[in-house]
Amino acid sequence: xxxxxxxxxxxxxxxxxxxxxxxxxxxxxxxxxxxxxxxxxxxxxxxxxxxxxxxxxxxxxxxxxxxxxxxxxxxxxxxxxxxxxxxxxxxxxxxxxxxxxxxxxxxxxxxx
Amino acid sequence: xxxxxxxxxxxxxxxxxxxxxxxxxxxxxxxxxxxxxxxxxxxxxxxxxxxxxxxxxxxxxxxxxxxxxxxxxxxxxxxxxxxxxxxxxxxxxxxxxxxxxxxxxxxxxxxxxxxxxxxxxxxxxxxxxxxxxxxxxxxxxxxxxxxxxxxxxxxxxxxxxxxxxxxxxxxxxxxxxxxxxxxxxxxxxxxxxxxxxxxxxxxxxxxxxxxxxxxxxxxxxxxxxxxxxxxxxxxxxxxxxxxxxxxxxxxxxxxxxxxxxxxxxxxxxxxxxxxxxxxxxxxxxxxxxxxxxxxxxxxxxxxxxxxxxxxxxxxxxxxxxxxxxxxxxxxxxxxxxxxxxxxxxxxxxxxxxxxxxxxxxxxxxxxxxxxxxxxxxxxxxxxxxxxxxxx
Numbered sequence: 001x002x003x004x005x006x007x008x009x010x011x012x013x014x015x016x017x018x019x020x021x022x023x024x025x026x027x028x029x030x031x032x033x034x035x036x037x038x039x040x041x042x043x044x045x046x047x048x049x050x051x052x053x054x055x056x057x058x059x060x061x062x063x064x065x066x067x068x069x070x071x072x073x074x075x076x077x078x079x080x081x082x083x084x085x086x087x088x089x090x091x092x093x094x095x096x097x098x099x100x101x102x103x104x105x106x107x108x109x110x111x112x
Numbered sequence: 113x114x115x116x117x118x119x120x121x122x123x124x125x126x127x128x129x130x131x132x133x134x135x136x137x138x139x140x141x142x143x144x145x146x147x148x149x150x151x152x153x154x155x156x157x158x159x160x161x162x163x164x165x166x167x168x169x170x171x172x173x174x175x176x177x178x179x180x181x182x183x184x185x186x187x188x189x190x191x192x193x194x195x196x197x198x199x200x201x202x203x204x205x206x207x208x209x210x211x212x213x214x215x216x217x218x219x220x221x222x223x224x225x226x227x228x229x230x231x232x233x234x235x236x237x238x239x240x241x242x243x244x245x246x247x248x249x250x251x252x253x254x255x256x257x258x259x260x261x262x263x264x265x266x267x268x269x270x271x272x273x274x275x276x277x278x279x280x281x282x283x284x285x286x287x288x289x290x291x292x293x294x295x296x297x298x299x300x301x302x303x304x305x306x307x308x309x310x311x312x313x314x315x316x317x318x319x320x321x322x323x324x325x326x327x328x329x330x331x332x333x334x335x336x337x338x339x340x341x342x343x344x345x346x347x348x349x350x351x352x353x354x355x356x357x358x359x360x361x362x363x364x365x366x367x368x369x370x371x372x373x374x375x376x377x378x379x380x381x382x383x384x385x386x387x388x389x390x391x392x393x394x395x396x397x398x399x400x401x402x403x404x405x406x407x408x409x410x411x412x413x414x415x416x417x418x419x420x421x422x423x424x425x426x427x428x429x430x431x432x433x434x435x436x437x438x439x440x441x442x443x444x445x446x447x448x449x450x451x452x453x454x455x456x457x458x459x460x461x462x463x464x465x466x467x468x469x470x471x472x473x474x475x476x477x478x479x480x481x482x483x484x485x486x487x488x489x490x491x492x493x494x495x496x497x498x499x500x501x502x503x
Contacts, residue, residue: 005251034250046234046362057234
């Protein structure tokens with residue numbers, strides 16, 4: 001389980017108002033001003049996407065926009081980096097999945 | 113298309129400090145990909161001296177507030193190209209392009225990737241990711257974690273996880289592979305270099321031995337307990353390596369092996385440690401994509417973290433009116449980055465007196481730096497100045 005750190009022995013307490021957002025069709029709550037990665041993690045959601053080629057689960061990795069592992073679909077736009085995007089009220093976020101193999105005759109895993 | 117006197121790429125300690133110097137005299141635009149000002153100040157938290165804390169979030173807010181709304185911000189904006197023609201810079205972003213007479217590249221650094229089996233599992237992240245989650249977003253990266261990699265950054269962040277009551281079950285080295293060759297000796301050097309910050313009894317003794325006999329003698333290394341030591345409540349094992357991360361659709365455990373003092377694996381010592389997150393840490397390197405777009409020389413400097421655009425101590429580059437500041441010039445502290453931003457800005461405004469003062473301050477700051485990211489950083493800086501003079 002992941003949790004929000006409301007009380008912190010050095011930084012003090014922090015409690016932000018919660019706002020609803022939609023993840024894969026279901027309503028969750030995130031804290032105002034936090035990134036999509038943080039909002040989902042606080043709801044114990046680690047798998048942000050299934051890999052385009054083999055469908056393996058992927059989560060946040062660098063959390064500062066460099067690795068692009070956290071790409072999700074936000075309000076209809078694909079490949080948005082969740083770690084760079086603050087969660088907004090009623091935002092619609094969708095997990096991206098494996099892509100179809102368009103080339104026939106390759107290896108079983110899609111490799112040519 | 114909007115035109116500015118100065119465009120600063122990066123709203124971290126260097127960029128914000130540069131903007132503060134420029135705000136009354138110049139039209140300034142600051143661009144950053146992140147949606148909040150502060151760059152990698154966001155997350156920093158450590159005790160500088162007894163009872164005196166460096167709180168990166170508070171510093172970021174102070175730097176932002178002193179700008180007094182005199183500077184234009186474009187946050188959440190990605191720069192994908194930069195050009196210079198007839199002494200005008202054009203900066204292309206995902207929100208359109210802007211031009212300027214001066215450009216300051218303050219793009220900071222990124223964490224090096226250190227792949228190992230299982231590292232793509234959800235729950236595996238960089239230590240920096242865990243830091244931002246814990247201290248800035250205030251969401252725990254998990255309940256209990258394992259830190260792979262022993263370096264100044266991973267040690268500081270491990271302590272920060274502790275302040276937030278996130279359990280760190282083990283701090284140890286990665287398996288040796290073609291990319292990662294960290295050794296127990298380097299790890300011990302790191303721990304000893306932390307000096308005051310590593311008050312474990314064993315480390316104090318080891319440091320003493322180190323001082324008298326030199327680390328190369330290998331005595332401290334051989335004496336280091338193979339089950340690790342507890343320093344500041346942190347379980348540190350320099351003679352243990354994670355060989356793989358396990359789990360089906362998220363992290364469930366890591367598998368470790370014990371090693372000898374030289375880092376070679378002892379057979380039959382495999383052990384599983386349950387955890388729900390793993391942090392991989394392999395140091396920082398400068399983010400130099402922006403300067404790489406120009407016709408200017410970059411040199412590889414291991415002690416500074418990677419490829420560095422050659423620059424003067426006044427932060428000039430080989431391209432007129434293009435400046436660099438912060439970790440793009442080599443991995444050092446946020447305080448050094450702030451002073452570098454000021455120096456670049458003083459050069460832009462032509463304030464020779466203030467520039468001289470800032471150069472003095474940066475020399476002082478470097479001298480008293482308690483944690484160095486690389487032991488040869490000073491020598492690296494000197495060498496870089498030779499490259500600049502010889503250009």
